[in-house]
Amino acid sequence: MADTLILAGLLAPWAVAAACAAALRHRQRLAARVTAAGSVVSLGAAMWLWANALGGRAATAGPGALFRVDGLSALVGVCVAAVAGLAMLPWPGTGQGDADPGRTRFFRIFASLFTLSMLVAVTINNVALMWVAIEATTIVSAVLIPLHRSKASVEASWKYILIGSVGIALAFAGTVLAYFDFVSLLGRRHDALNWTLLMEVAPALHADVLRLAFVFLLVGYGTKAGLAPMHTWLPDAHSEAPAPLSAMMSGVLLAVAQYAIIRWKAVVDAASGPAFTNQVLMALGLVSIAVGALSLVRQRSYKRLLAYSSVEHSGLICLGLTFGPAGVFASLLHLVNHAVAKSMSFLLAGRILARYRSADVGAVTGLVRTMPVTGPLFATGIIALMGLPPFGMFVSEFLLFRAGFAAGQIAATSAAMLLAGIGFIGLAGHLARMLHGARPDGVAAGEREWWPLAPLAVSLVVMVALGLFLPSGIAQLLGQVAEAFTP
């Protein structure tokens, strides 16, 4: 009963927020308050689920335990609720302040539905309904990309929905193949696609059918996770979308897709051992790191810079999954770090874009003096993304590479380190150019309205805390999940 209430507390606020924004056409201020209150409730529920998972118990709710929250679900759920709560605050780029309440309303409706479908995806036990929820994320986020209609945003939204839908359709083909294997063995059962049941019977399933299914699933969910070579939609969509949407897509949508990959990897590994899944994940991971890092060097737009950095980090997370329990631990920690640092950087990039009216690195100079609060915070976010101490990503990358060497993957780990180094240089060069130099003419200096940035203090604290020490609540949960998801 308590579980049902908490799960309702996690999901319902976003449905309410979407409904309020839709119904209260002329009272968007009230809708904003409902959304803010709802996001606090949702985050609180997610934290409760986290604490519950720490006790080694999975919370379940709904008919036939349709919803099930274990450690992995709680981990991604907290990230989604936190980043969404942050992104729903009034940031520039969503119509707030530019005298277009219709646009604000439109954004609020679909961003709430987007969050809802991500949260459903990570809490539902049925892997086919998880697919339905992830497909829904594509649809509701795609409509928000051309919020400010331009040639570039229309093109980006088309690429996103076409490549995203085709990719995710292949993931459904993979789901059908796995279901087919189950049906051939045990007959038709309505709960056959429950992940818990799949895990139970997996050792008896046919390894070669599941391997074929995994290829489809990895191409499908890998497309959503921004893994190369299926990543081509990502830099366009992330750079053209309004900043808060980019923050959600880059910070947590990629994590939700990785979540689906982790779930399926566990099933396939139970049937055929981890050798096959590790090989394909390692290959895709390394290609993604290479594409992301090398593209960082020659970008001209700072939003595309952040987008390619997502490809790189998605590749790192993917690679870490192949390094045994220590690698999974590092990957999940990296996933959390990336969600925090990347969402913050995108939100700040939106403010920079609103001030300079250009997404070109070359057009943004003298950032520190022009925007005395946003500038240093943005620099902090980028430095964290480069993997420097004292921020969390330094720790997770270190743990990831150490796990790689410990697992005997010397060549792959060295290659990843080298590529990460190239990405580091790329980011550092661009950042230096943006921070210093003279302020361009026509761009106002100073920042009177810095108070909307106050919530980012939370991101900052989390980033530094994860870099200096690993709180036991986090370490313990990650340890449990890593243990449960490696055969």
Added chain:
Amino acid sequence: MEGLFSQVAALGSSGVLLCGLILLWRRGVGAYITAFTWQSAVLAALTAAVGYFGADRQLYVVAVLLFLIKAVAIPRLLRRVAQRFTAGREPAAYVNTGTSLVVSGLLVLLAYAAARPLEAISDMPTRAGMPLAMGLLFVSLFVIISRRMAITQVIGFLMLENAIALLAVLATYGVPLIVEVGVFLDVLMGFLVMQIFLYDIHDTFSTTDVDVLKRLKH
């Protein structure tokens, strides 16, 4: 009875695949929409037949939904879009007709190879159709990547969805109904959004040739 069932399944899935192949040698959005409509109708009939032979009443519901959404509603919307802004014939594809047909033949062969482990473990009378479903899946992917008109890409995507629905009904007599309903909802919503984007592209670029979508590079 079982012999008749497997014949119906094989015939139906061949029909679905053939409708997909029409996209390769006909030129003109109208013909594509007709092909898609027929494909969906055959798929709905096949689904109902599997429901009859397999004694599963839920499949009748799925068949009716499939027919209403994919053979009636979506084609009607597609025709409205096509009338609004296409001159009928589509600009030359990236790959010419002859090559397309050869490539598709190879893809269907590949599908037979890929589906071999599936056929080996199944004892369902419908298993002979599975390679055809996989074949349609690969051919649809090829159509999506080799065509230049946004609306043709959408039709290719819808055929890809049909291929997966065909695979599901042949391999497992359909996924559970609740999943099926969710999938239909996604298909419909996804199509409606794509339709909006088609209008957006046309309004912004005055064409739906995706060759113009090359602004965003690096």
